[in-house]
Amino acid sequence: MLILGGTAEASALARLLAGEASFAPLLSFAGRTVSPVLPPIPSRIGGFGGADGLAAFLRLEAVDLLIDATHPFAHQISINAEQAAAAAGVPRLVLQRPPWTPKPGDDWRVVSDMASAAVTLGEAPRRVFLTIGRQDLLPFRAAAQHHYLIRSVDPPDPALLPAQADVVSARGPFTEGAERALMERCRVEVMVTKNSGGADGKLSAARALGLPVIMVARKPAPSGETVSDPAAALAWLRAHSEAPRGA
Numbered sequence: 001m002l003i004l005g006g007t008a009e010a011s012a013l014a015r016l017l018a019g020e021a022s023f024a025p026l027l028s029f030a031g032r033t034v035s036p037v038l039p040p041i042p043s044r045i046g047g048f049g050g051a052d053g054l055a056a057f058l059r060l061e062a063v064d065l066l067i068d069a070t071h072p073f074a075h076q077i078s079i080n081a082e083q084a085a086a087a088a089g090v091p092r093l094v095l096q097r098p099p100w101t102p103k104p105g106d107d108w109r110v111v112s113d114m115a116s117a118a119v120t121l122g123e124a125p126r127r128v129f130l131t132i133g134r135q136d137l138l139p140f141r142a143a144a145q146h147h148y149l150i151r152s153v154d155p156p157d158p159a160l161l162p163a164q165a166d167v168v169s170a171r172g173p174f175t176e177g178a179e180r181a182l183m184e185r186c187r188v189e190v191m192v193t194k195n196s197g198g199a200d201g202k203l204s205a206a207r208a209l210g211l212p213v214i215m216v217a218r219k220p221a222p223s224g225e226t227v228s229d230p231a232a233a234l235a236w237l238r239a240h241s242e243a244p245r246g247a
């Protein structure tokens with residue numbers, strides 16, 4: 001079985017599968033992170049070459065089952081997975097964490113993309129906490145009146161950085177207390193984040209501090225059978241391993 005990963009959910013599923021002698025799982029990373037936390041199962045790193053390349057990989061490696069456990073904002077690989085699984089006749093399950101929903105006390109402006117998030121910051125200079133990773137920074141270069149605190153696992157390309165930026169390289173999850181301390185120390189006035197779901201320490205901290213959040217919404221989820229819990233994905237794998245292929 002092939003697991004398309006790069007998420008906490010994929011890693012959790014890998015840990016569950018490590019104790020299952022009857023499976024031969026392979027976890028795939030795109031290779032975006034310089035030092036990925038390697039799982040306790042075999043893994044590979046790098047793209048497949050589009051949907052056709054992934055379909056060819058599924059056939060070549062005689063993959064029986066495909067789990068798309070990629071990040072909710074990794075749209076292209078999910079499209080590829082859907083097309084490749086259909087082409088190769090391989091059953092596919094989407095493992096994706098649910099989105100966050102606002103709680104009492106939250107002050108969210110929901111936007112559809114990063115360009116809209118940068119515009120929504122407004123004309124007046126603000127101190128902005130950007131927790132969006134390091135690949136989508138370009139729109140904020142144009143909103144150069146703001147000061148940015150940018151957090152990502154690996155340092156961003158300096159060419160993408162806005163003029164006024166402090167960079168923190170750190171790997172989550174982060175507790176509410178640590179997030180709150182960081183926001184207070186850096187005098188953050190507004191946070192920009194993607195609706196990734198999962199650990200929500202930064203949202204709790206923003207709520208506690210009364211800070212507004214500019215929330216970039218998800219695009220429509222991949223189609224097909226979907227679970228949010230790695231244990232449910234394991235149950236799906238077990239059920240499909242018992243049935244002969246094509247049954």
Ligand code: NAP
Pocket residue numbers: 004005006007028029030032045046047048049050051053054069070071073074075076077078080133194
């Ligand atoms: P993307 O735009 O959907 O994918 C771009 C290309 O990267 C794909 O076409 C594929 O290349 C390759 N790729 C993506 N995931 C792969 C995987 N698990 N194994 C092998 N190749 C993969 O993805 P992205 O937004 O750049 O994200 C890259 C990876 O980082 C994903 O695996 C995702 O789970 C993880 N991640 C993304 C985010 C985010 O906010 N986007 C956040 C946390 C983690 P080919 O076409 O050559 O096969």
